[in-house]
Amino acid sequence: MIPENHMVVIFGSTGDLTKRKIIPAIYQLIRKEQFSEKCPIVCLGRREYTTEEFVSHLELSQFIKNSEPKILQQLSRQIVYIKQDLEEEAADSLRRRFDDITEKFGCGPNKLFYLALPASVFSQAAGIIQLFVDDPGWQRVVFEKPFGDDLSSAEELNNTITSVLREEQIYRVDHYLGKELVQNIFTLRFHNEIFRWAWHSDAIDHVQITASEVLGVEERAGYYDKSGAVRDMVQNHLLQLLSLVAMEPPLANNAEEIRNRTGKVIESLIPVKPDDVVLGQYEGYTQEHGVDGASQTETFAAFKVYVDMPRWKGVPFYLKTGKKLDERYADIKVVFKHNYELCKTGDCDQPNIIVIRIQPDDGIAIAFNVKRPGRSMITEPVLMDFCHHCYFGPNTPEAYESILLNVIQGEPTAFARWDWIRNSWRFVDHLRATAQAPLQYPQNSTGPAESDGLLKRSGRRWIHGEISPRRSQQQTQILPVML
Numbered sequence: 001m002i003p004e005n006h007m008v009v010i011f012g013s014t015g016d017l018t019k020r021k022i023i024p025a026i027y028q029l030i031r032k033e034q035f036s037e038k039c040p041i042v043c044l045g046r047r048e049y050t051t052e053e054f055v056s057h058l059e060l061s062q063f064i065k066n067s068e069p070k071i072l073q074q075l076s077r078q079i080v081y082i083k084q085d086l087e088e089e090a091a092d093s094l095r096r097r098f099d100d101i102t103e104k105f106g107c108g109p110n111k112l113f114y115l116a117l118p119a120s121v122f123s124q125a126a127g128i129i130q131l132f133v134d135d136p137g138w139q140r141v142v143f144e145k146p147f148g149d150d151l152s153s154a155e156e157l158n159n160t161i162t163s164v165l166r167e168e169q170i171y172r173v174d175h176y177l178g179k180e181l182v183q184n185i186f187t188l189r190f191h192n193e194i195f196r197w198a199w200h201s202d203a204i205d206h207v208q209i210t211a212s213e214v215l216g217v218e219e220r221a222g223y224y225d226k227s228g229a230v231r232d233m234v235q236n237h238l239l240q241l242l243s244l245v246a247m248e249p250p251l252a253n254n255a256e257e258i259r260n261r262t263g264k265v266i267e268s269l270i271p272v273k274p275d276d277v278v279l280g281q282y283e284g285y286t287q288e289h290g291v292d293g294a295s296q297t298e299t300f301a302a303f304k305v306y307v308d309m310p311r312w313k314g315v316p317f318y319l320k321t322g323k324k325l326d327e328r329y330a331d332i333k334v335v336f337k338h339n340y341e342l343c344k345t346g347d348c349d350q351p352n353i354i355v356i357r358i359q360p361d362d363g364i365a366i367a368f369n370v371k372r373p374g375r376s377m378i379t380e381p382v383l384m385d386f387c388h389h390c391y392f393g394p395n396t397p398e399a400y401e402s403i404l405l406n407v408i409q410g411e412p413t414a415f416a417r418w419d420w421i422r423n424s425w426r427f428v429d430h431l432r433a434t435a436q437a438p439l440q441y442p443q444n445s446t447g448p449a450e451s452d453g454l455l456k457r458s459g460r461r462w463i464h465g466e467i468s469p470r471r472s473q474q475q476t477q478i479l480p481v482m483l
């Protein structure tokens with residue numbers, strides 16, 4: 001279905017995000033006939049470019065793999081570059097340009113403003129957007145993460161933008177929420193009765209949420225050294241995953257109710273104790289180009305947290321993220337309890353585990369026990385493994401396609417509401433203040449050895465990527481569990 005026409009206005013269009021994510025996502029929407037040729041893509045930047053020069057700066061054929069020339073031409077025709085410094089007086093000239101473009105494309109008054117800018121200049125951009133917020137049609141504004149650096153800066157930013165925009169015009173992006181497998185957590189839990197009833201402290205022993213990266217800071221040192229793993233990954237992505245895993249079933253299938261439920265989880269997080277958090281820094285980090293030689297910024301964080309809700313009484317959630325680790329993956333592992341009666345007799349089976357694999361090779365796997373052939377009752381764990389792209393094909397939407405489409409359709413479920421952001425910063429500010437200085441860890445490892453202690457103390461261990469190696473192109477398969 002082609003949605004109604006609208007103008008897309010990108011602030012910070014000369015940056016990396018526009019080139020690598022936003023423009024390729026619009027290409028895919030055009031290809032799938034979800035973005036009309038009547039929708040101009042107005043790219044604002046402070047550099048001196050003609051539209052032709054800007055289009056060549058985008059390096060479309062490098063960033064859009066296997067592109068179709070016809071669609072590329074269509075995309076290029078829809079791009080208009082306008083030099084606009086955020087500090088310059090914009091009112092009359094920008095409105096005139098927008099009016100001309102609206103008339104040329106025949107697109108109507110709806111506008112999607114995308115702020116692909118550093119958060120430090122969000123409020124300046126909001127000052128320009130203010131000129132258009134009361135125009136007819138819809139006017140929606142997308143803010144990229146990070147939304148603030150801590151609770152007080154997030155509050156300040158929120159006060160600034162809500163003095164200009166209404167909450168329903170604000171879309172705070174966490175691109176993890178645009179990922180298919182993240183959206184599938186909701187489906188897995190609430191559209192499958194077998195999981196719905198097992199999703200409880202009676203059955204679940206603990207939950208592990210991991211985002212493990214093999215890359216270091218690369219070209220992002222300037223940003224990352226001021227941010228660190230907790231603010232870059234935990235405050236947004238990992239806590240979003242936690243809130244989807246732990247939320248109560250929504251009473252209605254609408255955005256506000258779902259956001260009430262995820263918000264309640266973040267509000268219910270019990271502040272982390274000092275012994276339950278380990279920060280790390282990979283060896284050689286301070287020698288990286290752009291990093292302060294005495295930096296104490298963490299590139300690794302692991303912690304244990306409880307959710308103060310009856311469903312999760314006594315169930316620890318272990319969260320972990322880091323750079324320069326030995327494997328690249330992001331997943332959630334829901335680890336079920338042992339059958340204690342069998343364990344008492346010395347016949348302890350492996351626990352059932354549900355693995356929600358977010359990347360790479362997104363899918364869902366379930367480890368369960370089967371009897372080995374023969375007369376004995378010896379059991380063996382196997383893995384039933386659903387591969388998302390093998391089944392649905394490689395063309396499922398990328399996160400940024402979903403983000404754009406959701407904003408165009410006015411669907412806010414996959415965007416963070418202010419109360420969620422406020423409570424996540426409150427939790428994270430406390431965690432950062434509680435944690436000891438980062439411990440060094442070797443590159444290509446699983447992080448500081450002390451992070452193993454978080455689980456070992458209660459007889460558990462991290463289950464790394466090994467449980468669910470997905471190398472086959474089959475749609476579903478049964479594999480041995482490698483624990």
Ligand SMILES: NC(=O)c1ccc[n+]([C@@H]2O[C@H](COP(=O)([O-])OP(=O)(O)OC[C@H]3O[C@@H](n4cnc5c(N)ncnc54)[C@H](OP(=O)(O)O)[C@@H]3O)[C@@H](O)[C@H]2O)c1
Pocket residue numbers: 011012013014015016017018020021045046047085086115116117118119121144145146
């Ligand atoms: N890149 C990603 O994959 C990614 C992922 C998640 C979130 N984000 C977020 O998305 C936003 C943009 O990221 P990015 O990677 O595209 O950053 P970037 O490559 O550094 O580009 C930033 C853009 O903002 C412009 N800009 C910077 N300071 C400005 C100022 N004072 N006044 C006016 N314009 C200014 C830059 O203009 P010039 O070109 O003229 O410098 C450029 O167009 C950031 O908030 C980032 O945290 C990025």
